[in-house]
Amino acid sequence: MDRFSMTSPALIAHPLERKLEDRAIKRARVLEILDAAARDSVLLTSHTTLSWYLDGSRIGISLAGDPIAALLVTHDGDHLVTFNNEAQRLIAEEIPAGVTVHEIPWHGSLSDVASWLGPGIFPATESELATPLRLARRSLLPGELSRYELLCRDSATILTDVLSQATPQTTERQIAAALAERVVAAGADPLVLLTSGASRAAFRHPLPTDSALGRRAMAVVCARRDGMIANVTRWVRFDDGTSAERDAEARIANVESDIFDATVPGASIAHVFSEIQAAYPRHGFGPDQWQLHHQGGPAGYAGRDPRATVAVADTIALNQPFTWNPSGPGVKIEDTVLLSSEGIRPLSVDHRWPTTKVNGIDRPITLQR
Structure with a gap:
């Protein structure tokens, strides 16, 4: 093997x-x-x-x-x-x-x-x-939530298992193949598997190639089981990173934190989207960043149900899952979370993965190998 x-x-x-x-x-x-x-x-x-x-x-x-x-x-x-x-x-x-x-x-x-x-x-x-x-279908019922939590944890665990074994010489396709093997073994469908090494970090939807990972890499899993879809992104790095990278990673986590703050019961998806647009320049990104990739939205039985835009008037409810995915040049953060009565609770969690607290919530950081 x-x-x-x-x-x-x-x-x-x-x-x-x-x-x-x-x-x-x-x-x-x-x-x-x-x-x-x-x-x-x-x-x-x-x-x-x-x-x-x-x-x-x-x-x-x-x-x-x-x-x-x-x-x-x-x-x-x-x-x-x-x-x-x-x-x-x-x-x-x-x-x-x-x-x-x-x-x-x-x-x-x-x-x-x-x-x-x-x-x-x-x-x-x-x-x-x-x-x-x-x-x-926006608010998950008890049986649904139990199944969804398990899927989200499994997806995070799979990413930890695979990226913990990666090296700079590992290819993007090898990462995708290893992710697919584990997703299928977990009884799920690998709907989306993305991988980018250092040479392809500029691409927001990087389908895997034969390129080696190099000094840093991103991997994305969207896995479906019991009809529900978990969406998770993780990064791994094989050196200390540059100060610019570390700064951008912290700033994109702050953009996500602002999105979490806006995700409250009764708010409209359109209102959250307007907060997303304002969050990028607030944290040092260009005001056009929201135009360069979709920003996520409600999750559950669709990858995004629906993708957030200023035209989506749906209101937000308790026990509704979300996957927001703000991104900038060479950075992105993405987890599936639940809006509970206590606030935002990440579902795609593996406690082996390094985290830092951002506004009181544990958020994934780059795995340093």
């Missing part, structure tokens, strides 16, 4: 524990949305909403593909339609109790409700109710 094969026991995927009370709350929320919209049903079709409503069920095959099921929510019950080559597995392994499953040919249509349930049903599309559905 080479140095990037797993040398410790693999993280074992935990069994999905669905809580009936969580499912009942989600169904009640969707029925309230239907009543408010004066509609009798809605057809759920996206990975994000299906995974949320079905409490983490895996309803995809290709990571880049559409779901292989759709779900009609009515006051009379939940009806899931899927292809004949998928139904047996879904019933046996994924679909919670209380959902009626309808099979169609593998070449059939998931959106033609009349073809599998009969005429006379005209459901709302998911896009018609996108905003209220998004707000319905």
Whole structure:
């Protein structure tokens, strides 16, 4: 085994524990949305909403593909339609109790409700109710939070394991391969794996190459399990760093701290975004930095649900997860956190990773090798 094969026991995927009370709350929320919209049903079709409503069920095959099921929510019950080559597995392994499953040919249509349930049903599309559905899933229920915390901790642990073994000669692809191995062993999907060595530090979304890491490197993991996605960035350095680097790292953590301060119940995402725009020049970055990379936003069943902009009027709620990711030239900070009743609580935590307190919250710093 080479140095990037797993040398410790693999993280074992935990069994999905669905809580009936969580499912009942989600169904009640969707029925309230239907009543408010004066509609009798809605057809759920996206990975994000299906995974949320079905409490983490895996309803995809290709990571880049559409779901292989759709779900009609009515006051009379939940009806899931899927292809004949998928139904047996879904019933046996994924679909919670209380959902009626309808099979169609593998070449059939998931959106033609009349073809599998009969005429006379005209459901709302998911896009018609996108905003209220998004707000319905913003606060995590107890079962969801328990699963999400574990995923976030696992993701942070994986980054610590891999970057603690890295050397300046390790290539970006070797880092990505080692991350992928551990993510899959943990029962998760590696949706995004980014790595940049010193020669590519200027890129904000660095897909891995055969370049060696050199004197410093960044790695990013976005891992999905039980329908939820953890987003984590970490840095490693093989020398003492320059004073300019250390200064920029501290300043970007202060930008993030200002974002955390603005992330409070009742505030709008648009308001937080305006605070982000002001935070960069306040901490010595150019006022255009927010334009050079997205800044993150609410997290959970989508990587960002949604990405924050000045146009997002959604308000913030307790027990809502976030991944903010301010960045500047050669620096970035990113963790998945929860807005709890005590304030911001980081979820993607591995206590082996070095941290420093920023405004009372432990924040990751560069791992010095």
